[in-house]
Amino acid sequence: MAPESSSGGRRSDAQRNRSRILEVAYRAFSDDPDVSLNSIAKLVGVGAGTLYRHFPTREALLLAVYQEEVEQLVGSVDRMLEHEEPLDAFRSWARKLAAYARIKHGIGEALTSPEAQEVIGATWTPVSRAIARLLAAAAERGEVREGVDPDDVILLLSALWRVPEGEAGLAQADRLLELIVDALRPRTGVQVRPPK
């Protein structure tokens, strides 16, 4: 009858549920960003209470779902800096972030809503650090000024995924990105050639 054998005990099925919820939620959010939590629970085959036990708010679930991918995006910074000029790397990376936020509608909100900033940090902070690294690399070449707050840049970048869908929107996003890059340039206005 051995009610408890090793240290873990019953913990395993809870962990199993957690990962199944994440898996199903990922697809559900992709289909429809406004999908209800109840319906996700039903899809998983789990009681609503179980979902709420693991993820107390919609935002908590949303972030857990996308955190891994955000980390991947964040992790791509170093590689990009090796293959591109810093400012181009910044542009490419910003475009990737925007494309991601445009598709995964929820994540954009999480990156700009003041409330979310306080609660999470888990998504915000890595993104902020990634931008800091890109800006630092560009600043070293004198292509952007120093001391720009990366959090300010996130907020400016959020314009990129608020653009309307379609081709006109993409063109607008390109213009916006150039405006943002201009905003970051050194104040002198004298174009500095990077040293060979």
Next chain:
Amino acid sequence: MAPESSSGGRRSDAQRNRSRILEVAYRAFSDDPDVSLNSIAKLVGVGAGTLYRHFPTREALLLAVYQEEVEQLVGSVDRMLEHEEPLDAFRSWARKLAAYARIKHGIGEALTSPEAQEVIGATWTPVSRAIARLLAAAAERGEVREGVDPDDVILLLSALWRVPEGEAGLAQADRLLELIVDALRPRTGVQVRPPK
């Protein structure tokens, strides 16, 4: 028994309802931006269907409520241009818009959500024109470059009202506004003194 006397007929009570809904909704939204439409209908003392007849979506009601005030804000542009240097007028006006959007939470969404842009225009367009006027005045002095799309500027400005509440947020908004102004400066980088 004269079922219809003049041309208007029964139209007047519908009009009355419309304005009462707007009046009550204004206060209700001020108290709580997420207030339900049903509860507004109840506050007005009107059937839910009546509210929906006048304003088919939440956004429609929200915009109707704030349209008058937006117009007032838009109307203040000319006066500001008379009393301030164009670029300062732009700064002041942007701050006003941001403060307004920060308080009337809904309006910020209406000014940046792509869906809203298509549906409405009634709020978007005047704001866009106001910014165009400010930019044109500044461009005449050579303080900003020409050909900047005012809609791009709205999207950039939206960063101002996504800032967290409190003092830190206001400081961030100030930094952001300066970054945006920098983004609009002439590309030459040579500071042009306005002619006396």
Next chain:
DNA sequence: ACCTGAACACCGTTCAAGT
């Protein structure tokens, strides 16, 4: 014509009862 308000199919969230 316009309005009412009950009714419908949901929603997020909780919590007693089970194992």
Next chain:
DNA sequence: ACCTGAACACCGTTCAAGT
């Protein structure tokens, strides 16, 4: 310990019935 799922108090929206 953890899970279930009925239940609660809502929500937006519709539409037959009234005037």
